[in-house]
Amino acid sequence: MTEPSTTNPTALAVEMRRVTKQFPGVLANDCINLQVAYGEIHAIIGENGAGKSTLMSVLSGLLKADEGEVLLKGHPVRGRPHLVSRRGLGMVYQHFMLVPNFTVAENVILGNEPGDRVHLDLRAAEEAVRRLGQDYGLNLDPAARIEDLSVGEQQRVEILKVLYRGSDVIVLDEPTQVLTLQEKNELFETLRCLVRDGRTIIFITHHLEEVMALSDRVTVLRRGRVVASLAIQDTDIATLAQLMVGREIGPGEKRTGDVTGDVVLEVSDLTAVSERGLQALDGVSFGVRGGEILGLAGVEGNGQRELVETLTGLRIPSGGEIRIGDQSTHGWSPRQFLEAGVAVIPENRRVRGVVEPFTIAENLVLGRHWKRPFSKGWVLDLGAMEAEAKSLISDFGIVPPDPEILVRTLSGGNQQRVVVARELAKKPVVLIAAHPTRGLDIAGRQFAHSCLLRERSLGAAILLVSSDLEEILDLGDRIAVIFEGRITGILPREEASEGKLGLLMVGARR
Amino acid sequence: MKDLSIRRIVRELGQALLPLALALAVGAVIILAIGENPLTVFGLMLRGSFGSLRRLSGTLQEASPMIFTGVSVALAFRAGLFNIGAEGQLLIGGFAAAWAGFALTGLPGPLHVVFCVVAAAAAGLVWGLIPGILKARLGVHEVINTIMLNYVALSLTNFLVGHPYFKEPGQIPQTRDIAASSVLPRFEFLYAHAKVNAGLWVALAVMVAVGYLLARTRYGFEIKAVGYNPEASEAAGISKSRVIWTTMGLSGAIAGLAGAEQVLGVFRCFVSPFPFGYGFVGIAVALLARNNPLAVLPAALIFGALTSGAQEVDVHSGTPREITVVLQGIFVLFIACEFVLRRKRRVGETEGGPKAGGKGREEEGRGEDG
Numbered sequence A: 001m002t003e004p005s006t007t008n009p010t011a012l013a014v015e016m017r018r019v020t021k022q023f024p025g026v027l028a029n030d031c032i033n034l035q036v037a038y039g040e041i042h043a044i045i046g047e048n049g050a051g052k053s054t055l056m057s058v059l060s061g062l063l064k065a066d067e068g069e070v071l072l073k074g075h076p077v078r079g080r081p082h083l084v085s086r087r088g089l090g091m092v093y094q095h096f097m098l099v100p101n102f103t104v105a106e107n108v109i110l111g112n113e114p115g116d117r118v119h120l121d122l123r124a125a126e127e128a129v130r131r132l133g134q135d136y137g138l139n140l141d142p143a144a145r146i147e148d149l150s151v152g153e154q155q156r157v158e159i160l161k162v163l164y165r166g167s168d169v170i171v172l173d174e175p176t177q178v179l180t181l182q183e184k185n186e187l188f189e190t191l192r193c194l195v196r197d198g199r200t201i202i203f204i205t206h207h208l209e210e211v212m213a214l215s216d217r218v219t220v221l222r223r224g225r226v227v228a229s230l231a232i233q234d235t236d237i238a239t240l241a242q243l244m245v246g247r248e249i250g251p252g253e254k255r256t257g258d259v260t261g262d263v264v265l266e267v268s269d270l271t272a273v274s275e276r277g278l279q280a281l282d283g284v285s286f287g288v289r290g291g292e293i294l295g296l297a298g299v300e301g302n303g304q305r306e307l308v309e310t311l312t313g314l315r316i317p318s319g320g321e322i323r324i325g326d327q328s329t330h331g332w333s334p335r336q337f338l339e340a341g342v343a344v345i346p347e348n349r350r351v352r353g354v355v356e357p358f359t360i361a362e363n364l365v366l367g368r369h370w371k372r373p374f375s376k377g378w379v380l381d382l383g384a385m386e387a388e389a390k391s392l393i394s395d396f397g398i399v400p401p402d403p404e405i406l407v408r409t410l411s412g413g414n415q416q417r418v419v420v421a422r423e424l425a426k427k428p429v430v431l432i433a434a435h436p437t438r439g440l441d442i443a444g445r446q447f448a449h450s451c452l453l454r455e456r457s458l459g460a461a462i463l464l465v466s467s468d469l470e471e472i473l474d475l476g477d478r479i480a481v482i483f484e485g486r487i488t489g490i491l492p493r494e495e496a497s498e499g500k501l502g503l504l505m506v507g508a509r510r
Numbered sequence B: 001m002k003d004l005s006i007r008r009i010v011r012e013l014g015q016a017l018l019p020l021a022l023a024l025a026v027g028a029v030i031i032l033a034i035g036e037n038p039l040t041v042f043g044l045m046l047r048g049s050f051g052s053l054r055r056l057s058g059t060l061q062e063a064s065p066m067i068f069t070g071v072s073v074a075l076a077f078r079a080g081l082f083n084i085g086a087e088g089q090l091l092i093g094g095f096a097a098a099w100a101g102f103a104l105t106g107l108p109g110p111l112h113v114v115f116c117v118v119a120a121a122a123a124g125l126v127w128g129l130i131p132g133i134l135k136a137r138l139g140v141h142e143v144i145n146t147i148m149l150n151y152v153a154l155s156l157t158n159f160l161v162g163h164p165y166f167k168e169p170g171q172i173p174q175t176r177d178i179a180a181s182s183v184l185p186r187f188e189f190l191y192a193h194a195k196v197n198a199g200l201w202v203a204l205a206v207m208v209a210v211g212y213l214l215a216r217t218r219y220g221f222e223i224k225a226v227g228y229n230p231e232a233s234e235a236a237g238i239s240k241s242r243v244i245w246t247t248m249g250l251s252g253a254i255a256g257l258a259g260a261e262q263v264l265g266v267f268r269c270f271v272s273p274f275p276f277g278y279g280f281v282g283i284a285v286a287l288l289a290r291n292n293p294l295a296v297l298p299a300a301l302i303f304g305a306l307t308s309g310a311q312e313v314d315v316h317s318g319t320p321r322e323i324t325v326v327l328q329g330i331f332v333l334f335i336a337c338e339f340v341l342r343r344k345r346r347v348g349e350t351e352g353g354p355k356a357g358g359k360g361r362e363e364e365g366r367g368e369d370g
């Protein structure tokens, strides 16, 4: 377990001095100084690719800085992540570190297994995980396997993991991306509790309201440098946004005009079974018209993942029907859905979205690679691929702007841009967008929103799955709520409010 | 980006040669223990494999089947498939070539050779398709099936060779000799009775073709995508199962060609038991070449040299020729170690957080393509 924290009041929980980290062609961290006091909630913000995750990996020992010093509770950090973790650092990485074919409980206890030397007491582990989940409002089935969980649920597992370890310096890299407001509030409450117990918290987010609501101090990174480190009472959202981007950000685009198109995507009485054999979708029906955005709100893990997969042919429904235009999709392969004009921004970009060892260019044409101009007959046209990549890279602001860079080396937000850019470039008839702005910075989020609105005005039928009510309320023409595999209500935008949706999200029927 | 890629090639080369250096070091200790001078022995091996035109020809001859099997295994690897069955595919292919070689008569020379080669490829194709389809349709792991099919191929060819229709009358268990029109010509222009035969050209052509396939074609793109991330490939409309069975079939066909090379160019009949091991060496060759088809050539040459240098060692030193087999074994062990380490580093990189390690572009098996 963790060592008792040294309660030397003058010492800092975390101190990073002149940390520099160079990647081929990218200076990710440039002489960064960071000071985090004991008992502080310290936010780190910055645009996509600013170097936040890199800095945290240096802190956790996963990456070695080229220059500079890192002190954790006064001790220099050298080398191995497991040693640093034993010193009391708990880390929730942006891209999860879970063993896919282990259960929730097994993942949580990994490295801290209960039981005697020989035996593993799984029952106790599951009990502990259940109790912890209840205490902190992070509900999960301890016996479920990770690969069967949605990203939102996996996020909860990651958070439980650090809580279980009792780490006293906790780093959370974009933990709120797929949490609902309710879950966020519970998480924040948990974090405040932890700080009251004398823990220290560093968290990364792209949502400035969260920074203002939760943190004591905030450090702003821009292109690998610290541009400011401020006490929260000395700043406000506008200032922070300005510091982050270096210019003013206007308000986001809004939905305009009425929906007049015909129903393009029609789902009736759809049922599907999850890997765990549970009824994941239980008679789902809705229709989306051309030029309409239907928002699907709900707590992650209520069937969203299964719905998205059935709508793209990746999961075979156990009953019901999906119609696209006037065609029944019964027995269609994913390829047929694609050819019919269905594009999907998947919830988990690293699983379904990108091929990480491929380059940006290769990823940007994936799923269109068999068509002209990218293929002429059997042969790929590398020139056409590169040209397409260059134009999408500049449209979507992917950094670094080099088509030949491997997607594996991109920052989380830039990987997301690659997926969004590719799917929108397909000129979809039906667009299934699951958490499309997950991990995007403020400007990226606004840009993605205006892209969705543009597709809407071009007549696409859009299903927007998100746990972010604000996003759904900004973009949706109508809003459906899913709970335990059932649609608990569909409201026109005008009638929807956070309160009403919140009730539907916990199962109240309309 | 030019300098970067040159640096990369140098580093990759260094990494690839490290196992060889380590194997030689361990080999040196063993030779010392026998009471011989390692430098002398290594010198002899070098002379034995490259020292003259005749010896070089021997090395090329050893390398030829290894190029086929190396490319075969590497191709399957790129789709995420572990083809341990090159050995069996080679046997079946060789047998088919022998059959076509003696049974078809009256064809003009070049056409007969083409027929035999196609027969070998077709037989290997079938032998690769079986595990490929089982994997694609039923999800049965290809490693188990390819291993079992190796035994089936061994028994089947053994049995058939004994059948009166195939068997050459007499004591020796072998098929009838193939017609002269189906013989792959040897490199007589080097010197009379040169060992290496025209199969080498076929091997090089196949190697380049597979390199092109992976780097420049739609199908190669899909093979790599499925190999790297089957889930994302599926979502992108690529049929995972189709890629799996076709790649396994293609891989089998290429290994089958190795059998044709041996039968049409070396033995001129199918002997039983057939010389064993080129299929398995192919796995080591592919690993050493990092599954890059074009790197298979140097990798096969190294393994070819280790084999063909044996005789020289035997004749001119007190060290038994088996030392080269020992060396090969140690070499393979170190290649495997390096492979596992590289894997581990990569896992640490992807699952251990955003993407640690500061690795830019080098990627296992990415090779030259793109």
Ligand SMILES: Nc1ncnc2c1ncn2[C@@H]1O[C@H](COP(=O)(O)OP(=O)(O)OP(=O)(O)O)[C@@H](O)[C@H]1O
Residues within 6 Å of the ligand: A023, A024, A026, A027, A028, A046, A047, A048, A049, A050, A051, A052, A053, A054, A055, A094, A399, A400, A408, A409, A410, A411, A412, A413, A414, A439, A441, B354, B355, B356, B357, B358, B359, B360
């Ligand atoms: N392994 C790597 N190889 C090469 N470049 C890398 C590697 N890891 C990160 N980078 C680069 O370093 C920069 C900073 O990346 P980092 O992941 O720290 O960004 P971030 O601030 O966390 O962004 P985001 O908000 O998108 O998560 C990016 O430009 C990225 O492309």
Ligand SMILES: [Mg+2]
Residues within 6 Å of the ligand: A052, A053, A054, A094, A173, A411, A412, A413, B354
């Ligand atoms: Mg990040």
